[in-house]
Amino acid sequence: MNSTSTLTSSDNFKETLKQQADIVRIVGDYVKLKKAGAQNFSGLCPFHAEKTPSFSVHATRQFYHCFGCGESGDVFAFIQKVENITFPEAVRLLAQKLGVPMPKVSFSSPAEARDAQVRMALLDVHVRAAAFFQECLRRPEGANAREYLKGRGLDDETIARFRIGYAPDSGFLLRDALRREFDEELLRESGLFSGFEPKAKSEEPKAAPAIYSKFRNRVMFPICNEQGKVIAFTGRTLSASTDEKAGPKYLNSPETAIYSKSRVLFNLDNAKEAIRKLEYSILVEGQMDCISVYAAGFHNVIASSGTAFTELQAKLLGRFSKKVVVNFDPDTAGARATERTLGLLVEEEFNIQVLTLETGFDPDLFIRRKGKDAYAAALKHSQKYFDYLIDRARAMFPARNSESKVKAVNHLLPHIQRVPSRIVRDGLALEISQKLGIDSAVLRQELKHAATTRSATQVKATAEEQVTGAERVLIRALASATQMQAGGERSSARGGTDEEFDPARQAQYALQSEQLYEGLASQSLMEALLEAGAETGDVMALPKTEEDRRLLASILMHEEEELTPETVEGAVRALRRIYLRRRLEEVQGALQRPGLPLEERQALLQEKVRLKRALMDPGLAEAAGRAS
Numbered sequence: 001m002n003s004t005s006t007l008t009s010s011d012n013f014k015e016t017l018k019q020q021a022d023i024v025r026i027v028g029d030y031v032k033l034k035k036a037g038a039q040n041f042s043g044l045c046p047f048h049a050e051k052t053p054s055f056s057v058h059a060t061r062q063f064y065h066c067f068g069c070g071e072s073g074d075v076f077a078f079i080q081k082v083e084n085i086t087f088p089e090a091v092r093l094l095a096q097k098l099g100v101p102m103p104k105v106s107f108s109s110p111a112e113a114r115d116a117q118v119r120m121a122l123l124d125v126h127v128r129a130a131a132f133f134q135e136c137l138r139r140p141e142g143a144n145a146r147e148y149l150k151g152r153g154l155d156d157e158t159i160a161r162f163r164i165g166y167a168p169d170s171g172f173l174l175r176d177a178l179r180r181e182f183d184e185e186l187l188r189e190s191g192l193f194s195g196f197e198p199k200a201k202s203e204e205p206k207a208a209p210a211i212y213s214k215f216r217n218r219v220m221f222p223i224c225n226e227q228g229k230v231i232a233f234t235g236r237t238l239s240a241s242t243d244e245k246a247g248p249k250y251l252n253s254p255e256t257a258i259y260s261k262s263r264v265l266f267n268l269d270n271a272k273e274a275i276r277k278l279e280y281s282i283l284v285e286g287q288m289d290c291i292s293v294y295a296a297g298f299h300n301v302i303a304s305s306g307t308a309f310t311e312l313q314a315k316l317l318g319r320f321s322k323k324v325v326v327n328f329d330p331d332t333a334g335a336r337a338t339e340r341t342l343g344l345l346v347e348e349e350f351n352i353q354v355l356t357l358e359t360g361f362d363p364d365l366f367i368r369r370k371g372k373d374a375y376a377a378a379l380k381h382s383q384k385y386f387d388y389l390i391d392r393a394r395a396m397f398p399a400r401n402s403e404s405k406v407k408a409v410n411h412l413l414p415h416i417q418r419v420p421s422r423i424v425r426d427g428l429a430l431e432i433s434q435k436l437g438i439d440s441a442v443l444r445q446e447l448k449h450a451a452t453t454r455s456a457t458q459v460k461a462t463a464e465e466q467v468t469g470a471e472r473v474l475i476r477a478l479a480s481a482t483q484m485q486a487g488g489e490r491s492s493a494r495g496g497t498d499e500e501f502d503p504a505r506q507a508q509y510a511l512q513s514e515q516l517y518e519g520l521a522s523q524s525l526m527e528a529l530l531e532a533g534a535e536t537g538d539v540m541a542l543p544k545t546e547e548d549r550r551l552l553a554s555i556l557m558h559e560e561e562e563l564t565p566e567t568v569e570g571a572v573r574a575l576r577r578i579y580l581r582r583r584l585e586e587v588q589g590a591l592q593r594p595g596l597p598l599e600e601r602q603a604l605l606q607e608k609v610r611l612k613r614a615l616m617d618p619g620l621a622e623a624a625g626r627a628s
């Protein structure tokens, strides 16, 4: 048989890649991993903030799971998540990392292939456009733009590093330059052009609508993705007035197939190494601020590009460091957006410092007027975010009476309630009552209560703790069906027996014929594994709930001793015992019921005797337990 369908070959390619990739090494590029068991490694989770490692990678089963935040998956899922990219991009990146050439067709559908082609072509358009703008800046017509940049204190090196350019006043130059290489349809999708739609009743259906550059007479700041590829632009107008013709002062590219503003942090491509090395980032508001701070030698600076921070941006930043110095004034107009930004950072468990410059100074102006040493000193004196908030609340409600203190507390509460960790919230409540000088026990109690009851979703006893050793053994046995398929070799072929030991089949048989999983904490997980049988390759894809996935991961991460027929049989016996005990309790409970009909009573008594006898039997014969 010779399968030649593209679908199969691309699936094969992904499978081959996955087998060649060692997830421990791939993850190791992002996370410092330590050996934690026979087959697993652990480290600090890249997807949530933590101080003790709850992120584990299973070397033989090739999956990762975080016991802190529940993130789970295979090597592709990891790359996708950590790099914030699509699945096809993750495949490509993994191939790159392994030095495996991509096959010609590696997309699961023509639409996917087309999308990928468009994205690649759009990146090319942006490379060309950025070069065009840079070239224009050097030409005579770029004189005003050069003047402007000089006025902002940017030297040639900085201009070159940030690939700053100039969009000429004519709307057609860029179009004409790009039209030689790219078709117009693509240029329309690039977000760099505006166009007149053809009239609906056009006499000539072929008449192409004119397109012209959106960015005219503007200083052009490229926006890059994390890999440093230009994906969009911000254009700063050079027109003295911002009338309708000149457009707004700052103009941004619209969202396109390659640019989603909620996922991009300005300058992250330049800053990421420094952020990792210095273990903190400086977050500023505008691109100009960012460029100035960077040019002054603070290379760990990034900007949110004028928009309010998004959760995705916070997570993206958190991959490099969870410590951030926020250098914009939360008191200014537009404080809403700022507050939201800080709130998101709090929710993502960032360690936040607030750097407040003198009134009237933004980072750009501050550095130009006072120099980089002054900025470095200011950085050193940045304040813990909650200290800052408390100071502010005190300034807002300065009176020393209890009414004013209540107002201050109420002002602070929403901020505290954003903190995910109950312990941290508890500490903050205490700090606030001390700093505000709250001596009323009632108010103190109220504050503490409000702080600690954020939402009850976090702490809850999981099924994990209730699962017995026997259940764990049987779950491992069930999961071994998929392991053998994936690894191509038997995990435990025992010599001396005619029939090869198959832990999965043994467990399946016992569990299904006696329904031994009923009522167990692991019932739903066992059912999911039994349902799938031996047909699946990826065992971690089987659990139906987050909790079950976590349970399965924790069991597989701790596969220490080998499965033997004896351990599996022992586990089955243990479950029978659990079943018998539970049934015995039910029977005894039923016997207590007043007014029990005689027949029923006798049947129950008989069952009780049978159950007790069965429990005494060390072999726990399987038939004994089941009252038919």
Ligand SMILES: [Zn+2]
Binding pocket: 045, 046, 047, 048, 055, 066, 067, 068, 069, 070, 071
């Ligand atoms: Zn995590």
